[in-house]
Amino acid sequence: MSGYGEEFLKRKMVEVTQEAVTVTVRLQPKYFLMLKLLSQKYSFPISTSFTELISKHLYDIMLNLADEDFDDMAKYDDDESFGSVNWKLSQEGLIEQPTLALGENAPDFLKELFKKE
Amino acid sequence: MADRHAKRKAISDPEKFGYWLSEIFYGRTAKDEEPKSKDNGLPVNIRLIQNDVNLIDRLGKRFGMSRAAILSAMIENDIEEMFFAQRSDDQIATAVEVDNLMTEGGFSHIYRKKTWLLEVLELPANYGNPGYANSLFPTPTDSSEAKGDEK
Numbered sequence: 001m002s003g004y005g006e007e008f009l010k011r012k013m014v015e016v017t018q019e020a021v022t023v024t025v026r027l028q029p030k031y032f033l034m035l036k037l038l039s040q041k042y043s044f045p046i047s048t049s050f051t052e053l054i055s056k057h058l059y060d061i062m063l064n065l066a067d068e069d070f071d072d073m074a075k076y077d078d079d080e081s082f083g084s085v086n087w088k089l090s091q092e093g094l095i096e097q098p099t100l101a102l103g104e105n106a107p108d109f110l111k112e113l114f115k116k117e
Numbered sequence: 118m119a120d121r122h123a124k125r126k127a128i129s130d131p132e133k134f135g136y137w138l139s140e141i142f143y144g145r146t147a148k149d150e151e152p153k154s155k156d157n158g159l160p161v162n163i164r165l166i167q168n169d170v171n172l173i174d175r176l177g178k179r180f181g182m183s184r185a186a187i188l189s190a191m192i193e194n195d196i197e198e199m200f201f202a203q204r205s206d207d208q209i210a211t212a213v214e215v216d217n218l219m220t221e222g223g224f225s226h227i228y229r230k231k232t233w234l235l236e237v238l239e240l241p242a243n244y245g246n247p248g249y250a251n252s253l254f255p256t257p258t259d260s261s262e263a264k265g266d267e268k
Contacts, residue, residue: 019167025185026158029224030232031193033215035161038199041211050163050192057191058172060135066143067122073175076168083168094125 007091014087020051055084062089134194138187142180155225158189200233208237 027035039046062070062085074095076086090097130136140146173184200208212233219226226232 020164021167021170022162023165023170023184023188024160024162025188025192026160027189027193027196029156029159029219029222030215030227031196032159032161033218033222033224034200034211034233035192035196037211037215037218038196047162048164050195051165053195054163054165054173054188054191055169057133057135057138058169058176060130060133061139061142061176062135063125063129064136064139069179070122070125072179073172076171083166083172085169085172092124092128094121 011087014082014084018083022047055088058085059088134191138190142176142182161192163188163192200236205237209234212237 035046038044039049062073065073074086074089076082082090086095089095137146141148170184173187176182177184177187200211203211215233216226216231219232220230228235
C-alpha cells in the first residue's frame, strides 16, 4: 500500500470544488514581454500556468508566518471551499483535515464517497 | 498543538520566494532594489483559485499590501526564474529579442536597450565602478541612463 491512489483522489475531490476566477495583473513591460515570448517559444498558456504557481508561493508564505498570523490565515469561512493551500498544509499535519472537504457544488456521488471515510 | 508550529518552521524553506516575501511582510528584509520601470504595467489575465485570492486579500489586509502588489511580485519572480531556467544560449536569444521588443514598443529600459541582456552577461570584477557600464556598451552621445547597481 503506497497510499498514492488515495491521496490522488482526495486531492482531486478538493480540486473539483475549487472555483477559479480570472484576475487581471499588471506587469512591468520587461516581464510582460518576456512572459509572452516564453509562452510562445515553449508553448504554454499564460492564463492557467500561474494557478498552481501562486498556490505554491502562498504555501511557502504560510510556512513562515508568525504563529498567530498563521492561525488567522489558515481559517476559512463556512461558505469557502477548503483550498489547495489548506489541503497541502493539512497533508503536512499543520492544520486539521476537514471531515467534509467538499463544497456545495460537488457532485452528490463524491459527497457520498467522502462520507463513508 | 505547539509542535505544529515547530514543524511548520522546520519545513519552511528560506530558498523559496514565498519565504522571502513573508520576510518583507514583517519588515525583516528590504524590498527589491531593482529600479522600477517608468512605464505603466501591462495587463495579463490569469486564472486563480478563488480560495487563493481570498488568502492573498487576507494577507494584504494584515500586512498593508494590495492584491496586485503581492501577485505581481510572485509572477515577476516566476518569469525571471523561467528565463534563467533556459540554456545560456537561449537566455541570450530571448534576452535580445525582448530587449528589441522593448525598444520597438518605446518602453524605457533599465539599462540602455540591454535590460535583459545585462542579466546574462558575466560581470567582471570592476562591475559597479564608475564608468563600468559605459565600457560595456559605449555610446558616447548618451550617458543619461548609465547605472551600475544591477545585482
